[in-house]
Amino acid sequence: MPKDMTQETTIFTRRESEARSYCRGMDNMFVKAQGAEMFDQNGKRYIDFLAGCSSLNYGHNDPDMKSALVDHITNDGIAHGLDFHSDAKxxxxKAYEDHILTxxxxDYKIMMTGPTGTNAVEAAIKLARKVTGRRNVISFTNGFHGMTMGALSLTGNTDKRGGAGSGTLGDVTHMPFEGSLGENVDTLELIEAMLSNPSSGIDAPAAFIFEPIQGEGGLNAASDAWMQGVEKIARKHGALLIVDDIQAGCGRSGSFFSFEASGIKPDMITQAKSLxxxxxxxxxxxxxxxxDIWKPAEHNGTFRGNTHAFVTARIAIEKFWSDKTFEKEIASKSVMLTTALQEVADLVPGASLKGRGMMQGVDVGSGDLAGAICARAYEHGLVIETSGANDEVIKFLAPLTISSELMREGFDILISATKEVVESHKIAAE
Structure with a gap:
């Protein structure tokens, strides 16, 4: 690290909380980004296969969104409006209704929650309990739903749950996600048996909540049949169905909503990240x-609805979702992605592919190995992270707008890094 950069970054270790994480393994000072590329203060370019953890599905600084936002600001458009009516909202x-819902x-009402995904999840479980008069919520193994107390109670990861200290993470029953107990175990059958048994100790649920593709949990992708099965069980037992589409939504799976192909009709859907x-x-x-039985202000927040985000979200919807062109592009890139990831998997004995659409990865079986590969790739100019219960999955989350050429260049780096790490591990083992 150059001396001048070291001097500038000491402010982070001196003043930023120990909670910081990404910057520990990727400690360059980033100063500029465009599309699927990021640049540090020394001008080094990085290909972005992380995209703000799927918050930048349309890439960094889309020119049309940027132009609309600059115009809004320079014309003294509303910057903060609580839940007042505004032209931007x-x-x-109207764009969401015309191009997404209709x-x-x-047919859904759209509730503006606080600014992050965990706020949407909190609102969802709160409303489910209000509607049903029940407390218990069923979530699934390897699920991740946020870091505030209610959402964290739904989350499976032990380390993240540990952040609650001595706080209570109750009123939740964790059930096995599809495939989590092995290919030969029908988790739907198990869930139904538990709920139908009056002596199982499981309270009647207010809701079921799941991610169609578990982002932080290791890219476990639910089948259409499994999602349909969960919906059927929820209806039978008088529970609401909540789909957490925060990371897998907005095109990441191939369609705007990641559950579209299944035909299910959730009672609630959470959205954030690339919204x-x-x-x-x-x-x-x-x-x-x-x-939608909320009383006025019964669930609110100072930042419920980001007016600047309304401006850019409208452009995103009109630009990418007014017809099927973008979906077709995602489908084409998804095939290329699967092929490229298989090249990586072929280098690691026992490795397998996970996920679907533009939310795929490689399970290399070891968190140490996956971490080493991602670290080596970063040294060569690729930003990519791991996921899974033991961080064993190398996860691809590049912008959906990335060019085929840049995606191939990024995979050349990843393949090279994988070869280097696998070879070094062989030598170390000998």
């Missing part, structure tokens, strides 16, 4: 109209 809601035959299109904080909860 109206335009966003074409899919979906703003530009990386701005913005989260929302879609609610079936008959469940």
């Amino acid at each position: 109206a335009a966003f809601l 074409p899919r035959g979906m 703003s299109g530009f990386g701005l904080p913005f989260a929302a909860l879609l609610i079936r109209p008959d469940h």
